[in-house]
Amino acid sequence: MGKVWFVGAGPGDPELITVKGRDLIARAGAILYAGSLVSEVATRFAPAGCEIADSKEMTLEQISAWLIGKAQAHDTVVRLQTGDPTLYGTLIELVQPLDIAGIEVGVVPGVSSAMASAAAAVESLTLPEVTQTVIFTRLQGRTPMPPGESLEELARHRCTLCLFLSITLLHKVKEALLAAGWRDDSPVLVVHKASWPGEEKIVRGTLADIRDKCRAEKIASQAMIIVSPALGARRWPELKKSKLYDVAFTHRFRKGMKTATR
Ligand code: SAH
Secondary structure: OOEEEEEEOEOOOHHHOOHHHHHHHHOOOEEEEOOHHHHHHHHHHOOOOOEEEEOOOOOHHHHHHHHHHHHOOOOEEEEEEOEOOOOOOOHHHHHHHHHHOOOEEEEEOOOOHHHHHHHHOOOOOOEOOOEOOEEEEEOOOOOOOOOOOOHHHHHOOOOEEEEEOOHHHHHHHHHHHHHOOOOOOOEEEEEEOOOOOOOOEEEEEEOOOHHHHHHHOOOOOOEEEEEOOOOOHHHOOOOOOOHHHOOOOOEOOEOOOOOOOO
């Protein structure tokens, strides 16, 4: 019996898969990938003769059956998921039937689209004395939000919010953030197809105008929304610097000096 690996394919750029993920693909007997986002990754690194299939039109049961069937024929079976497999995927739903079938499972992390979107726009999701917390969330779609996790409640923390699966709900993002006390000129970043060679779009706006700007760019899917008090910090004239690099700060690798130079 083979092992089934859930591999994070990264956000789109085939070079953003981990070395471990790429090595597993290179020796996979069978690969099941999730839609167009990761097809390029699968085909680029797969060995000759590898069975490659798209799960786009399969139900969860069919996906499980496929993985179990292939694990009976190959040592290494790869389930490729976009970004990181632990975020908004179907990891646990797919692991449970494999556990029942007695098939070994491994998970290889991937670069989430939240990270790729911040990188694309040269933004830091945390900034000293501005925000030290990041919330990964989404607006309620067909999947209901658990109690206490409405965007309005989460937005009251005033930290960085990375909103997955919500680009068609920008009006609700605005409503929830205004209700939580954010100003309507708060900066908002939208990144469409982060890291995709030649297809990435970066849109900057405010709570008031981001929806119109995204409409003008025809962005209606595959987009990350980031709202954060740290957005745009690259151009701020005054920054609170990280203590780690401060001349007066002592840590394990360096002794701080009493007289700071500024
Ligand atoms: N596991 C994935 C998320 C899957 S949910 C991850 O870690 O990134 C799908 C949502 O992820 C999309 O609705 C969109 O919000 C976001 N997404 C996925 N790929 C993206 C990309 N390349 N650029 C921007 N957002 C992306």
